[in-house]
Amino acid sequence: MCGIVGYVGRKDAESVLTVGLQKLEYRGYDSAGIALLVKNNIIVRKRAGKIHELINSLAESPLPKSTIGIAHTRWATHGGVCDTNAHPHLSQRGIFAVVHNGIIDNYSYLREMLRQQGYSFSSETDTEVIANLLEYNYLREGELIEALVKTVKQLEGSFALAILFRDDPDLIIGVRKDSPLVVGLGEEENILASDPVAILPHTKRVVYLDDGEIAFVRQNSVEFYDFQGKPIEKEAKILDYTEEDAEKGPYPHFMLKEIYEQPKVLSTNIERYVRSLKPVLLRDLNLRKLLLNKTRIIIEAAGTSYHAGLVGKYLLETYAEIPTEVEYSSEFSYRKLATDSRTLVVAISQSGETADTIDGLRYAKKHGLEVLAIVNRPESTIARESDYVIYTNAGIEVGVASTKAYVAQVQVLTLLALELAHVKGFLTEDELEGMMRHMEALPKKVERVLALDAHIGHIAERIYKTTNVMFLGRGINYPTALEGALKLKEVSYIHAIGYAAGEMKHGPLALVDNALPVVVINPRSSAYELTVSSTHEVVSRGGKVISVITEGDRRMAELSTHTIYVPEVPEFLTPIITIVPLQLLAYYAAVLRGVDPDKPRNLAKSVTVR
Numbered sequence: 189m190c191g192i193v194g195y196v197g198r199k200d201a202e203s204v205l206t207v208g209l210q211k212l213e214y215r216g217y218d219s220a221g222i223a224l225l226v227k228n229n230i231i232v233r234k235r236a237g238k239i240h241e242l243i244n245s246l247a248e249s250p251l252p253k254s255t256i257g258i259a260h261t262r263w264a265t266h267g268g269v270c271d272t273n274a275h276p277h278l279s280q281r282g283i284f285a286v287v288h289n290g291i292i293d294n295y296s297y298l299r300e301m302l303r304q305q306g307y308s309f310s311s312e313t314d315t316e317v318i319a320n321l322l323e324y325n326y327l328r329e330g331e332l333i334e335a336l337v338k339t340v341k342q343l344e345g346s347f348a349l350a351i352l353f354r355d356d357p358d359l360i361i362g363v364r365k366d367s368p369l370v371v372g373l374g375e376e377e378n379i380l381a382s383d384p385v386a387i388l389p390h391t392k393r394v395v396y397l398d399d400g401e402i403a404f405v406r407q408n409s410v411e412f413y414d415f416q417g418k419p420i421e422k423e424a425k426i427l428d429y430t431e432e433d434a435e436k437g438p439y440p441h442f443m444l445k446e447i448y449e450q451p452k453v454l455s456t457n458i459e460r461y462v463r464s465l466k467p468v469l470l471r472d473l474n475l476r477k478l479l480l481n482k483t484r485i486i487i488e489a490a491g492t493s494y495h496a497g498l499v500g501k502y503l504l505e506t507y508a509e510i511p512t513e514v515e516y517s518s519e520f521s522y523r524k525l526a527t528d529s530r531t532l533v534v535a536i537s538q539s540g541e542t543a544d545t546i547d548g549l550r551y552a553k554k555h556g557l558e559v560l561a562i563v564n565r566p567e568s569t570i571a572r573e574s575d576y577v578i579y580t581n582a583g584i585e586v587g588v589a590s591t592k593a594y595v596a597q598v599q600v601l602t603l604l605a606l607e608l609a610h611v612k613g614f615l616t617e618d619e620l621e622g623m624m625r626h627m628e629a630l631p632k633k634v635e636r637v638l639a640l641d642a643h644i645g646h647i648a649e650r651i652y653k654t655t656n657v658m659f660l661g662r663g664i665n666y667p668t669a670l671e672g673a674l675k676l677k678e679v680s681y682i683h684a685i686g687y688a689a690g691e692m693k694h695g696p697l698a699l700v701d702n703a704l705p706v707v708v709i710n711p712r713s714s715a716y717e718l719t720v721s722s723t724h725e726v727v728s729r730g731g732k733v734i735s736v737i738t739e740g741d742r743r744m745a746e747l748s749t750h751t752i753y754v755p756e757v758p759e760f761l762t763p764i765i766t767i768v769p770l771q772l773l774a775y776y777a778a779v780l781r782g783v784d785p786d787k788p789r790n791l792a793k794s795v796t797v798r
């Protein structure tokens with residue numbers, strides 16, 4: 189999704205802004221631009237393509253120096269990918285420059301209204317409408333804050349804005365509605381950004397804007413207003429991660445770094461959520477009461493988080509005996525909710541900014557349902573709007589393909605299900621203790637899987653030229669098959685399908701021939717024997733099986749062309765131990781195909797549009 193950076197301070201604005209855009213590259217984009225304020229004149233440079241196109245253009249024909257400006261990376265929604273549609277957009281008389289994350293639903297109506305007032309448009313974007321509407325209102329109102337208040341009232345949809353105002357060389361305006369915006373508070377400088385990652389090199393003191401808020405950011409001060417123009421007080425927070433968290437370090441890609449961070453992430457959550465005194469998550473009496481009073485759970489999430497939700501379903505139903513449904517967020521918000529107040533909605537999200545999942549959360553609350561969020565990013569919209577929050581503590585995840593965040597989500601769902609089972613009397617203290625010992629042993633076992641890196645890279649060499657791969661899993665590892673397939677397709681562009689192993693014979697078996705690699709996830713578990721049968725069905729039709737199985741399993745090894753052994757763990761931990769080799773398989777397939785696994789085409793790290 190698009191990225192916003194604004195700067196006002198002592199430094200060279202162009203370099204601060206271009207470096208800030210590079211920090212946001214991971215979010216996915218297709219064009220980039222910058223606007224500087226130089227002696228009451230706003231100068232804009234923007235280019236379709238990657239940020240280095242913009243930087244090359246700035247090097248070839250430099251802009252005048254300035255200490256104030258805004259910049260943007262655009263992920264095209266309204267209007268194709270071209271220089272003209274890139275942001276920033278100037279208003280007709282050059283009074284304002286605007287960069288925008290989000291979508292203005294009523295931009296066509298507003299554009300027509302402005303055309304009748306003599307405005308013309310050079311781009312196809314909704315953002316240019318915002319710039320001209322603000323200018324139109326400013327020229328009529330004469331006062332900046334009044335013009336802003338009027339403008340935001342006329343806009344329908346989602347918008348995070350950074351605005352340059354030609355007549356004030358010490359002001360960047362930030363506006364937030366349904367798309368994140370953060371102010372970084374520096375020394376004689378202040379930053380505005382859509383993601384704290386761009387602020388981190390300058391300061392860790394930040395203020396998160398809430399929906400319906402405006403910020404006047406100056407070199408030595410920041411004022412906040414609501415959408416009625418009333419001044420408001422905001423509290424500064426301290427970012428809880430460091431700059432190296434947002435850097436690749438010795439790794440060639442963020443995705444590999446984040447796969448390798450998984451033992452540490454698991455250990456962080458064990459430290460935080462597994463104690464001698466139990467329960468830990470449910471020590472929060474309000475959360476415990478909430479869960480004990482619910483007779484049904486609906487999990488709403490997107491993509492990888494949806495797959496974590498599917499694992500959560502198995503765990504919550506198996507151990508805590510609470511009926512659990514899992515819905516794609518984008519479907520959940522459009523179905524009739526046949527529920528009552530004893531239904532709990534759980535929103536799972538790494539970024540906490542996924543528009544579909546935010547919509548699902550708001551839809552649930554509109555129906556009087558309480559929402560528990562399981563999110564990774566503190567202060568994110570989903571964290572702030574939910575009734576309860578459990579953090580997954582995976583740290584910043586930069587790679588578009590979610591890896592460590594997924595493992596952290598599954599780990600938190602596991603702990604929640606086991607604690608709830610214990611509190612409801614389905615697990616004794618000793619049983620819970622025993623399961624937590626296995627959880628504590630997990631990080632070391634994941635390290636042993638990471639040590640298979642080269643072996644998995646070797647297997648990737650065997651499949652990276654193929655056009656189709658099938659993933660099969662059963663029971664608690666059916667979601668593992670779905671997630672393994674998503675990883676492969678989203679970073680290597682190889683078509684991959686995840687299927688329930690038992691369902692494969694009802695149709696997908698027709699796809700199996702001696703050219704089709706079939707990844708079978710079959711660790712020791714209650715589904716083992718049946719999945720061995722499914723594997724026989726594949727092998728007898730010439731399918732090449734790549735099996736993810738428990739160390740020492742000879743039976744499956746004899747059926748497999750390639751074998752990936754993982755350490756033995758109890759069934760409830762198999763989704764974590766078996767996804768790690770599939771993450772590596774996807775990563776190496778992408779690299780072998782010459783694709784940057786951190787920035788897959790067409791995708792964004794946080795999908796903030798519907």
Ligand code: AGP
Nearest residue numbers: 491492493537538539542589590
């Ligand atoms: C996962 O690898 C994908 N990048 C994508 O499916 C992602 O999981 C989905 O967009 C949900 O994102 P969220 O967890 O931040 O809500």
